[in-house]
Amino acid sequence: MKSPSATLLAEVRTFRQNYPEVRYVDLIALDIPGHFYGKRYPVDMLEKVAAGSPLKLPQNAVLLGAQGGLFKIGDYCFNDGDPDANRRLVPGTLKPVSWESQPLGQMLITSDGTEAPIEFEPREVLTKVLERLHHKGIHPVVAFELEFYLFDKKLDDGLPQFARDPLSDDADDQPNLHIERLSRFSDVLDDMAQTAKAQGIDITVITAEIGPGQFEINFCHCDDGLRAADWAALFCRSTRGVALKHGYRASFMAKPYLQFPGSGMHVHVSLYDGAGNNVLAAHQQQPLRHAVAGCLALLPHCMPIFSPNHNAFRRLGGTVNAATRASWGFEDRDACVRIPESDPRNLRIEHRLASADANPYLVLAAILAGLEHGLETRQEPIAPLNEDRSSGTDFPVDMLDAVRAMQHQSVVRDKLGAEFVDVYCENKRQDHLAFQQEISAREYRWFL
Structure with missing residues (x-):
């Protein structure tokens, strides 16, 4: 059985072979209101993440309001230093984006399955229930x-x-x-x-x-x-x-x-x-x-x-x-x-x-x-x-x-x-x- 990193690396390399024109991939996750947030990664950097390099985004990105603003929620957002939190790539979700004007890819990311999942991330909440x-x-x-x-x-x-x-x-x-x-x-x-x-x-x-x-x-x-x-x-x-x-x-x-x-x-x-x-x-x-x-x-x-x-x-x-x-x-x-x-x-x-x-x-x-x-x-x-x-x-x-x-x-x-x-x-x-x-x-x- 392949290790998770080997499986992800194979997925990224296969994608690059099938879509050589794609230079960037949107790494996306759903916040609390149900909007996607994330980063646009060069596809060669994505290989490094797939191989095990850290993937970090601000923890409080999950807390964005419906219009994208941040609210003070307990100690989050304004009293916590806005820390980063680890994310991981979701296997099987690297796909081409056909509706943009330039060739792109997209892939889901999540904190579930990391060493310190974000307790209020929607995907992590469902993971615990399942x-x-x-x-x-x-x-x-x-x-x-x-x-x-x-x-x-x-x-x-x-x-x-x-x-x-x-x-x-x-x-x-x-x-x-x-x-x-x-x-x-x-x-x-x-x-x-x-x-x-x-x-x-x-x-x-x-x-x-x-x-x-x-x-x-x-x-x-x-x-x-x-x-x-x-x-x-x-x-x-x-x-x-x-x-x-x-x-x-x-x-x-x-x-x-x-x-x-x-x-x-x-x-x-x-x-x-x-x-x-x-x-x-x-x-x-x-x-x-x-x-x-x-x-x-x-x-x-x-x-x-x-x-x-x-x-x-x-x-x-x-x-x-x-x-x-x-x-x-x-x-x-x-x-x-x-x-x-x-x-x-x-x-x-x-x-x-x-x-x-x-x-x-x-x-x-x-x-x-x-x-x-x-x-x-x-x-x-x-x-x-x-x-x-x-x-x-x-x-x-x-x-x-x-x-x-x-x-x-x-x-x-x-x-x-x-x-x-x-x-x-x-x-x-x-x-x-x-x-x-x-x-x-x-x-x-x-x-x-």
Whole structure:
């Protein structure tokens, strides 16, 4: 078996042979709000990193706010000297970038697996949850589904404009589920799909959604939770880049139009034991009920993860298939936790609450923590919506209330890490307060 450095070195050298025109590679990682940060490395220096040379970036880069600023969070950012922290290359993620004007490569980096991982790095949070489940003999299989909107590349006084229909040059302002929309926008959608595949992302179905210019792309089920979340993160980056190349903006914003459906991140999760048996299907599906109960119990305390910004809360209780309470049901898209019809081998939950702009590592970590909690406590869930349309428990619908519900919840702190919870909640609180520090035209219109 090759050593990690030998495997990485072979990957870099193979990449250089296949793409000799590439001189630089973007080394990227996801911060708390779900944006990529990193460095652009000369490809020859990348060989040295692959061979074992240190790769360091500021630890506090993970703490950037939604607009890139730093907030004082405990002793971080302003009282810690802004230290560097080690990162490592993620094997198998070195791929070409086709949407830029010059030949580039990109590769994921992370602190997980280093001697001193950053406790609040999203990928490290998910790594700890997965390792704990694996030690219990539980192996998740995961599939993400992401909705997004296409807009015209140019904004109108800062406001989005409907995507232009390439056949008629009219605005695509009619919400529909018609297959013809896939044909009309086939050039950009095909490029998105092919680019995703070139990034190693295993995508499947493309759907025209209800909103004008809204689409959904599904990923294959993956038996590596980290890789599944990597796919979701990388897909957002490549999709935005491809859209710009074609004269559009692609956005995963949760609720760009009040009158049309928001964009969600749906996550399918099944659990298997070491022999490949579906844990949720055992004993007449009793573990499934326990897992659902655990998800619903932690859901109100993980809302800052599922709805990570002010706009994301606008999506809740919206026009179509957006839950207003923590609920579950069989084949019911109004539920937060849906149980799709399937055979026992493929029995799974579909968690539908997260917005499309949520951090995929943290969303999956929170979902798995809920499943784990349910299997441990073995509680019965509330009635499914199929039996009682009013069934459900309330969850916070405001960021400050959501942060208060999350920060001191003992199970969430235990499952996701107390240090992470404190840092994340303060990051979201400060982001929300910073967002409020601007007087809108409407405010003048109402109160001047």
